[in-house]
Amino acid sequence: SQTIHQWPATLVQPVGSPLSLECTVEGTSNPNLYWYRQAAGRGLQLLFYSVGIGQISSEVPQNLSASRPQDRQFILSSKKLLLSDSGFYLCAWSVGAGGITDTQYFGPGTRLTVL
């Protein structure tokens, strides 16, 4: 069966520091991968998605970036964190090029606090 991991689970970082959040998927090949952010009490905002190694699409311009160095690894990064980067970050995966197989399954999330 497929599983998705995210780490760290929680992170407290000072403003201006770098960021690296990691997401890995097991039990499937060539998944579509997604990064979402959820601010407190609000819905999910899609940040990046990837349909293959090295293929990244950005949805929201910001100081965050994403990379996919391996088939089942998705990394969210920042060179300098802002206070507004605080939130709950969720990684998700799906398979397929359309249809119900594109159901997205989510990881446990990372709670990021920027002070």
Next chain:
Amino acid sequence: AQTVTQSQPEMSVQEAETVTLSCTYDTSESDYYLFWYKQPPSRQMILVIRQEAYKQQNATENRFSVNFQKAAKSFSLKISDSQLGDAAMYFCAYYGGATNKLIFGTGTLLAVQP
């Protein structure tokens, strides 16, 4: 552009009772998919149920069922025999080929009273 609206920010239900959460959406596509996700206090998003728009039959998963009204663009979630563990934020979501993105509503916070 596709939008998803959840007009009930909060709902409450007594344990063992039935509750219905509302969701409406706007789209010009004829083929799409709809989902309900649950987000408990742990904040992990859990898929509850999904519906293909081309299927007339409403999806059912154990105590969870949907009322899909395609013409009205309505997709409500019914939870039967509510349990304490059902307390969570519930998100309605839309997926269509035009955007290739999952579009979420703003969520409904469900409280289950013992």
